[in-house]
Structure formats: C-alpha cells, structure tokens
Amino acid sequence: MAVEQILNNLNIPFQDVKIGLVNLQRELSDKETDQLDTALGAIGFEVLQDRKERLLEEIKIALQEFLGKSEDQHLKTSVFLTDRFNLEYTYISSLFSELAGESIEKYLIKLKIEKVKEFLQYDMSLSEIATKLNYSSVAHLSSQFKKVTGMTPSEYKKAV
Structure with missing residues (x-):
C-alpha cells in the first residue's frame, strides 16, 4: 500500500503492485525515476533495475576501459570480458546483442x-x-x- 501511495502521489501510472514488483504503464522520465528513488528510499525501499540491463551497462563501461588501456590491447576482447565478469563469453555476447541491438564487435x-x-x-x-x-x-x-x-x-x- 505504501508503494501504491507513493506512485499515486507522484502521478506515476501503474497497472499493479505486488511484493517486490511494480508493473508501470509507461517508461519513467529521469526526473520521475529520481523522485521515485527518493520517495522509496525514505521508507526503506529501493528500485532494483533489471539485472541484465545492469550487466549490459557494466559491459559497455568495461569495453571503454579496455580501449583506454593500451597494455590490455594484446588481450582478445572475449578473454578480457570473460575474466572481468567471470561469465562465459557466449552468454556475454548473446546478452549484449539482445539488449544493445548490435554485436560487441560492432x-x-x-x-x-x-x-x-x-x-x-x-x-x-x-x-x-x-x-x-x-x-x-x-x-x-x-x-x-x-x-x-x-x-x-x-x-x-x-x-x-
């Protein structure tokens, strides 16, 4: 009920609220996301983003770091990412392609x-x-x- 009240107070349209899950009717703006984070934080809750989306962002950051370090350039991208995330490259690659809409190489x-x-x-x-x-x-x-x-x-x- 507390989460529903916060969503209503912020005029954020939602379909339903269950323990640990909120189905929104639309994508939130950055401002709305910040407001929701703040309001939920005040009652001890936090917004958890999708794990795959977070991993995608971490992969992008890692690739930027990889390019910035000339000493790592001798490494294959696949080895670098596998070592960095301790995951199989096939998983990293398919997740990246699925969410980013392009291959890691591109x-x-x-x-x-x-x-x-x-x-x-x-x-x-x-x-x-x-x-x-x-x-x-x-x-x-x-x-x-x-x-x-x-x-x-x-x-x-x-x-x-």
Whole structure:
C-alpha cells in the first residue's frame, strides 16, 4: 500500500503492485525515476533495475576501459570480458546483442572510431593512432573509419 501511495502521489501510472514488483504503464522520465528513488528510499525501499540491463551497462563501461588501456590491447576482447565478469563469453555476447541491438564487435568498432576522432583533434598521425588503438595497419584504420563515418580520416579532420 505504501508503494501504491507513493506512485499515486507522484502521478506515476501503474497497472499493479505486488511484493517486490511494480508493473508501470509507461517508461519513467529521469526526473520521475529520481523522485521515485527518493520517495522509496525514505521508507526503506529501493528500485532494483533489471539485472541484465545492469550487466549490459557494466559491459559497455568495461569495453571503454579496455580501449583506454593500451597494455590490455594484446588481450582478445572475449578473454578480457570473460575474466572481468567471470561469465562465459557466449552468454556475454548473446546478452549484449539482445539488449544493445548490435554485436560487441560492432560496438567496440564504434568506440574505436570515436577515439580516432578524438586523437585526430589532437593532431596525432594516423600511424600513431593505429598503433595506440591496436589496428593492424593505417589502411585498416582508414577503411573502418570510412565505413562507420562515411568519410576518410583526412576528410573528417578538415571538416572539424
């Protein structure tokens, strides 16, 4: 009843409330989520997000960290993630694809391209960038960059 009262006070439409579970009629805004967290916290409750969604966010953070650490670049992504989460890579990969709508590899390529863009703004050479991001060659970096952005690294650098 206390949870129902909080939902009503915050004008959050819900279908039903059971112990440990609330079925909402719509997605909450960030503001509503914060308000609900605060109100529930005041009575000793908390909102538990879906475990898979939390794991997805943790995988994304881990991949960003993986790219940032040049000493880990010799590791395969699969080994890094398996060691990090102590889960089978097939599970990690299928969960990521299901929830993110793209493979870990495609996501990692997008992250790499964002790093390339950043490094280009610091006037790093493509050779330095390729080495730093563990590309096999400048040609491979350029090809992947064009595939993702639709322009070459040189064209991108001129445009920004």
